[in-house]
Amino acid sequence: MIQYKAFEMHTHTLHSDGKFTPEELCRTAEQYQFDGIALTDHNTLSAHAYLSSHPDASRIPVVEGIEWTTFFGHMLVLGAESYVDWRYAKPADIDFYLEKIRNVNGVIGLAHPFEIGSPMCTGCHWDFQVRDWNNINYIEVWSKSAPTTHFDNALSFRMWTQILNQGYRIAATAGRDWHWETETRAHAAATYIGVENGEITTRSVCDAIRAGRTYVTAGPAIDFKISAGQRTFAIGDTMPSGICSCRIEIDETKRKAIWGDFGIDVSGIRIVSNGNVIYSSPEEAKMESSFNLELKPGWVRAELYGNALGETGKRIGFTSPIYVE
Amino acid sequence: MKRILDQTLILKPENSKTNVPISFILDKDYSSLLFQCRYFPKKVEDLELAEREIIKGIEKYVPQEYRAAYTGWRDYAPLVNLVTLSLDYENEYLGCAHRHAPEQDHMISASHASPGFIPHKAAAGRWKAVLNVHAIISDRITYELKVTGFENSERPDDSI
Structure with a gap:
């Protein structure tokens, strides 16, 4: 049975340029009520080696990862069974390296693809020319704290949608790119990942991302399912086209102590298929909504809209797609 | 204690987004290796x-x-210039110190390594320090790398 767990998917320690020790990162992530984190230091796995030899350092499950911090883009690599050298990738040959990582069972995600690049942050903007997007498992569509407020996240969301429209299957994540804790608690989005039986390991998280079982939220938890005939389909599944019944449940209780002070209120639900809005909730969103739709081949996702951090009409949550044949 | 390497390089904007390898051979095993890195200027002083x-x-x-x-x-x-250090031993990647401080000391031994690196014996063989030149925005910077080998009876600073 799939259970969705809350993750922070992009973190750093003093093994690269973070200020957290591995222990401090894990402890602080617990305070944010995350169920797990991906530890993704720049160009090193040494914090994972440290955690392996200090099993008491963390009570929270830690997914093994690294941030490929290259000169032409940053890329999150999770669960690779052996190291693939980040240093020599050039814009035109990234697919060669993507295939090498996939051959050692790594899961690959673009990090903050529209972050401002050189000279302010060399390599932070994604300049690699990906030829085969089948090599990419996910895109960090939301980056940084307070993700609804950043223009680059709007561009990342648009990019993700365009790639989905080309027929590729790519999951979405959020990542705070967490280097240190601020004096006052920042607004942190969560990536919910659907893991088998709720078990969190590097392997189970990688399997879930490969299967597209993720959603991203500024606050409320989301359950999105579609029924067609006798069968029910969930995020990441593939379903037949035609008339179907959609059901969305919004849970505003999960982790509310963490996001409840940031003015996040759901006021509407949209269903987006192949880049087009095919359903908008008629009034203030109910916590449970059911409605019928006709789906064409392609993809379909749910999006939540409302208030966030003093702004209205913001996209405050979205699922990875259900795919339609 | 033996100084293995003492090298000074000039890096310019055209070196940005490249890796500069500095190889050296250890002719015998050491207890530990100390890599001392320093580059300047860090900040781009030319405001125009x-x-x-x-x-x-x-x-x-x-x-x-x-x-x-x-x-x-x-x-x-x-704006700042940014050069990080990654290390290889006989084509095995030992990690990287992706940090912004322009002066950094890193130690490697079989039982201990500075953050960013995995412990590795300071063994005889081919070592490679790779300068990851992310950004040189100043007209030029000076980069200094010193490598020192320590014998069993010697210990570099424990805080490194």
């Missing part, structure tokens, strides 16, 4: 250059529709 480059960056990366929020180039000043 910084202004020009920052504005160019904003125009390149921030679409017009969002640009109103980016009026002040000084928000991004000072």
Whole structure:
């Protein structure tokens, strides 16, 4: 049975340029009520080696990862069974390296693809020319704290949608790119990942991302399912086209102590298929909504809209797609 | 204690986004190796250059529709040069110190390594320090790398 767990998917320690020790990162992530984190230091796995030899350092499950911090883009690599050298990738040959990582069972995600690049942050903007997007498992569509407020996240969301429209299957994540804790608690989005039986390991998280079982939220938890005939389909599944019944449940209780002070209120639900809005909730969103739709081949996702951090009409949550044949 | 390497390089903007390998052979095993890195200047002191480059960056990366929020180039000043150090032993990657401080000391031994690196015996063989030149914005920077080998009876500073 799939259970969705809350993750922070992009973190750093003093093994690269973070200020957290591995222990401090894990402890602080617990305070944010995350169920797990991906530890993704720049160009090193040494914090994972440290955690392996200090099993008491963390009570929270830690997914093994690294941030490929290259000169032409940053890329999150999770669960690779052996190291693939980040240093020599050039814009035109990234697919060669993507295939090498996939051959050692790594899961690959673009990090903050529209972050401002050189000279302010060399390599932070994604300049690699990906030829085969089948090599990419996910895109960090939301980056940084307070993700609804950043223009680059709007561009990342648009990019993700365009790639989905080309027929590729790519999951979405959020990542705070967490280097240190601020004096006052920042607004942190969560990536919910659907893991088998709720078990969190590097392997189970990688399997879930490969299967597209993720959603991203500024606050409320989301359950999105579609029924067609006798069968029910969930995020990441593939379903037949035609008339179907959609059901969305919004849970505003999960982790509310963490996001409840940031003015996040759901006021509407949209269903987006192949880049087009095919359903908008008629009034203030109910916590449970059911409605019928006709789906064409392609993809379909749910999006939540409302208030966030003093702004209205913001996209405050979205699922990875259900795919339609 | 033996000084294995003492090298000074000049890096220029055209070296940005490249790796500069510095190989050396250890002719015998040591107890530990100390890598001392220093580069200067860290900050781009030429404010006219910084202004020009920052504005160019904003125009390149921030679409017009969002640009109103980016009026002040000084928000991004000072620009900094960034060179990180990664290490290999006989083609095995030992890690990287992706940190911004322009002066860093790193130690490697079989039982201990500075953050960013995995412990590895300071063994005889081919070592490679790779300077990851992310950004040189100043006209030029000076990069100094010293490598020192320690014998069993010697210990470098425990805090490294």
